[in-house]
Amino acid sequence: MKAEITMPALSGTMQTGRITRWNKAVGEAIKKGEAVAEVETDKAILDVEAFADGVLAGPLAELNTDIPVRQVIGYIVDTSEATKTDAGGAARTAATTAPHADGLQASPYARALARDLELDLSQIRPGPGGIIHAAQVLASALAPEDADLRHGPPYTIERPSMLRAAVARNMSATLDTPTFLISSRFATVSLHAAAKQAGLSLTLALTRACALTVAEDPWFNHIWTRQGLARRSRVDVGIAVDTGDGLITPVLRDAAGRPLKELMEDWRILLGKVKKGRIYPEDYQGASFYLSNLGVFPEIERFNAIVPVGASAILAVAAAGGDGRADFTLSCDHRVIFGADAARFLQRLGKRLEDLSWLASGEGGR
Amino acid sequence: MAEMMYWQGILRAHDEEMARDPLVFAMGEDIGVAGGTYKATSGLFAKYGEQRVVDTPISENSYTGIGVGAAMIGARPIVEIMSVNFAWLAMDQLMNNAAKIHYMSGGRIRCPFVMRVPGGTAHQLGAQHSARMEKVFMGISGLRVVTPATPRDAYGLLKSAVRCDDPVVIIEHESMYNLKGEIPDTEFFTPLEGVEVMRPGKDVSIFAYNISVHWALEAAQQLAQEHGIDAEVIDLRALKPMDRAGIAASVHKTHRAIIVEEDEAPVGVGSEVIAIINEECFFDLDAAPVRVHALDVPIPYNRRLEKAAIPNAGDVVAAVRKMLGR
Incomplete structure (x- = not known):
C-alpha cells in the first residue's frame, strides 16, 4: 500500500502552507498519530500527523515553499515496499501547463486577462500548483496598487511570515466595514484590585465585563452578512495578544455564561499555545466581540482598534492616567450598531466597573 | 406529455x-x-x-x-x-x-x-x-x-x-x-445538429453524450451539493457534424472543460472536442481540458474488471475537483 500525505487544510481561509521541518527522513518508520512534519500556516506552526503506520517515502515536498492545501507532500508505504517513489504525480501536473518563454506558468485565459488589464504577470502571485489562473489575475487587478519604491532608498523584498500575511489580508478585508468610534473614561483602579484579589488578570476581568455587557444587548452579538443579520446565541470574545511577531486573537467561548474559573483555565491554555506557536484555527477564529488592551503601556493615553470581519465591535482599552481613569474607545460596525446603542453599552460597562459584585460571585452571568 | x-x-x-x-x-x-x-x-x-x-x-x-x-x-x-x-x-x-x-x-x-x-x-x-x-x-x-x-x-x-x-x-x-x-404527445423532431445544455452552470463545462450524459448529470449534482461547484452539463448529441459554436459558447462562459466518454481516449470524441476547444477558445481556457474515459483495453468480461474499465460519475467528480483545486 502506498498512501499520499497531503498538505492539511487547517482553517477555512488556509490556501497554502509551508513545511518548516521534516521530523522523519525517507525510509524511517512512522507510527499512526506521530508528527511527520511541521507546517507553518497563516496563524501558527502545526504538526502533520501520520494517519497510518508505515514508512515515510519520497519524493518529499520542499521546505519553505508555499504548497496548496491537499497537494501531496509525501507518502506512507508498507514496510515491504520500496520507499523511493517516482515523481510521476508532480511531473504530470507540471506537464499540463508548459512554461512560457517568460518562464511563468499561466493559463491562456489568465494571460489574455493580464494583457487586457495591462498587468505584469511576473508581479502576480501564482495559485495552486504554482500556476497563475484567472482568479489570481482578477485578484491582482482588484487589489490596491503597490507603492512605487523606485525613487526612494534602495530596498530588498522579504516574504512576510504566514501570520503577517494573514493579518494583512484580514485587516484589508475590513475596509468595507463602515465604522464609528465612541469613547469614555472609566476608573479602573477598583477593577484592578478586585481582579487581583480574585486571581485574575485585568484583561480577563475586562473580558468578562465586556461579555456580560454584550449579553445584555443582543445587537452587539449580531453580525452583518449578505444573507442577513446573523444573530449569535452565545458571546465569544476574542482577545488581542502580542506574539512579538504580529497579532493573534485567542477566543474565550461563552465568556458571559461560564464560571470564571473555567475561563481562567481556558485562558491559561490558550496563552500556552500562543507561546509555543501551536494555536489552532478553532482557538482563534469566530469571536463576535473583541478586546484589545494596551494598558501595559503607560505612555498610551488613547487608541482605537479595527473591527475584524465577523464581529460587531472591538473595545480598545488604554492605560490609566494620573486620575486613575483609562480611555475606553469602542469601534462599532455601523450596519449593526448605532451611536445610541454604543453609548448605552459604554454606560452599562462603566456601571459594571464600579459595582463589581459580578466579579466576586464568579459564576455564570446568565 | x-x-x-x-x-x-x-x-x-x-x-x-x-x-x-x-x-x-x-x-x-x-x-x-x-x-x-x-x-x-x-x-x-x-x-x-x-x-x-x-x-x-x-x-x-x-x-x-x-x-x-x-x-x-x-x-x-x-x-x-x-x-x-x-x-x-x-x-x-x-x-x-x-x-x-x-x-x-x-x-x-x-x-x-x-x-x-x-x-x-x-x-x-x-x-x-x-x-x-x-x-x-x-x-x-x-x-x-x-x-x-x-x-x-x-x-x-x-x-x-x-x-x-x-x-x-x-x-x-x-x-x-x-x-x-x-x-411530448405531439410530433416533434430533435435537430441532427447542435448541442443541448442539460444543466446550466458557471464553474466548469462537462461535455458528454449518450450514456455519459447521465454520469455527468449525477456528478454535477454531487459537485453542487458536496463541493459547491456549479457545473454545466452539455449533451453533445450530434457527433458529426459537431456543434463548434455550442461547445465554444459553454467554454467561453466557464473557461474550463471536461469531456466524458464511455470509449477509450485515443482518437475519440474527447480528442475531437478538445481540438475544437483549442481552435475556438484557446484564450478562454483557464485550465487544460481533461478527458474522463475508459481504459485503453478490450473490455473485460469479469464484472469487477468491466466496471473498472469504464468511467463513472465518481471519476467525473474527481476530475472536476482536481481541475478546480477544491
Whole structure:
C-alpha cells in the first residue's frame, strides 16, 4: 500500500502552507498519530500527523515553499515496499501547463486577462500548483496598487511570515466595514484590585465585563452578512495578544455564561499555545466581540482598534492616567450598531466597573 | 406529455414514419417476427407486414447494401444492426457507398439511409459485444452521427433521421432501452445538429453524450451539493457534424472543460472536442481540458474488471475537483 500525505487544510481561509521541518527522513518508520512534519500556516506552526503506520517515502515536498492545501507532500508505504517513489504525480501536473518563454506558468485565459488589464504577470502571485489562473489575475487587478519604491532608498523584498500575511489580508478585508468610534473614561483602579484579589488578570476581568455587557444587548452579538443579520446565541470574545511577531486573537467561548474559573483555565491554555506557536484555527477564529488592551503601556493615553470581519465591535482599552481613569474607545460596525446603542453599552460597562459584585460571585452571568 | 421508455420512443418514431410514408421500411436481424432484441420494432411486423419489416439473415454487409441501394432509388430504410460490434462487417457499404454516393454522383443521387446501432458496454457481454464505435463513424466524411441520451431524443432523432436526405447513423445504448423519460404527445423532431445544455452552470463545462450524459448529470449534482461547484452539463448529441459554436459558447462562459466518454481516449470524441476547444477558445481556457474515459483495453468480461474499465460519475467528480483545486 502506498498512501499520499497531503498538505492539511487547517482553517477555512488556509490556501497554502509551508513545511518548516521534516521530523522523519525517507525510509524511517512512522507510527499512526506521530508528527511527520511541521507546517507553518497563516496563524501558527502545526504538526502533520501520520494517519497510518508505515514508512515515510519520497519524493518529499520542499521546505519553505508555499504548497496548496491537499497537494501531496509525501507518502506512507508498507514496510515491504520500496520507499523511493517516482515523481510521476508532480511531473504530470507540471506537464499540463508548459512554461512560457517568460518562464511563468499561466493559463491562456489568465494571460489574455493580464494583457487586457495591462498587468505584469511576473508581479502576480501564482495559485495552486504554482500556476497563475484567472482568479489570481482578477485578484491582482482588484487589489490596491503597490507603492512605487523606485525613487526612494534602495530596498530588498522579504516574504512576510504566514501570520503577517494573514493579518494583512484580514485587516484589508475590513475596509468595507463602515465604522464609528465612541469613547469614555472609566476608573479602573477598583477593577484592578478586585481582579487581583480574585486571581485574575485585568484583561480577563475586562473580558468578562465586556461579555456580560454584550449579553445584555443582543445587537452587539449580531453580525452583518449578505444573507442577513446573523444573530449569535452565545458571546465569544476574542482577545488581542502580542506574539512579538504580529497579532493573534485567542477566543474565550461563552465568556458571559461560564464560571470564571473555567475561563481562567481556558485562558491559561490558550496563552500556552500562543507561546509555543501551536494555536489552532478553532482557538482563534469566530469571536463576535473583541478586546484589545494596551494598558501595559503607560505612555498610551488613547487608541482605537479595527473591527475584524465577523464581529460587531472591538473595545480598545488604554492605560490609566494620573486620575486613575483609562480611555475606553469602542469601534462599532455601523450596519449593526448605532451611536445610541454604543453609548448605552459604554454606560452599562462603566456601571459594571464600579459595582463589581459580578466579579466576586464568579459564576455564570446568565 | 407521457413517460415512455427509450425503446418505446424508438418504436413510436418507426410507427409514425411508416404510417406517414409507404417508402419508409425497417430491416435487420430478428426485428420482425421477434420484434427486435430490445423491442424497438415490436408489433410493427403485424401492422406493416413482411414487405416493410424485413427479417434478414446474419449478413450485415449484404442487408446494409440492400438498404443503401434502396435509399439511392428513393426508399427510406431504417436498418438496425443488432449490436454495433457487427457494424464492422457493414463498413464497406456504409463508408464506400452510403457516405460517398451523393458526392461521387455530382449531387444527382441522394442516400437517405438510416442505420440504428445499439452500442456501448452493457453487462458482461465480453469484449466483442461491448464496443463503442462512435470514433469510427464520426471519422467518415459524408455521414451524420447522432446519439440519443434520453427517450425524448431516441424518438426525436429517429424522426429527424428518417426525414433527412443524408445517411444518418444513430448510436443507441444497450443499457438505456429501459430508461424512462418524458416524450411530448405531439410530433416533434430533435435537430441532427447542435448541442443541448442539460444543466446550466458557471464553474466548469462537462461535455458528454449518450450514456455519459447521465454520469455527468449525477456528478454535477454531487459537485453542487458536496463541493459547491456549479457545473454545466452539455449533451453533445450530434457527433458529426459537431456543434463548434455550442461547445465554444459553454467554454467561453466557464473557461474550463471536461469531456466524458464511455470509449477509450485515443482518437475519440474527447480528442475531437478538445481540438475544437483549442481552435475556438484557446484564450478562454483557464485550465487544460481533461478527458474522463475508459481504459485503453478490450473490455473485460469479469464484472469487477468491466466496471473498472469504464468511467463513472465518481471519476467525473474527481476530475472536476482536481481541475478546480477544491
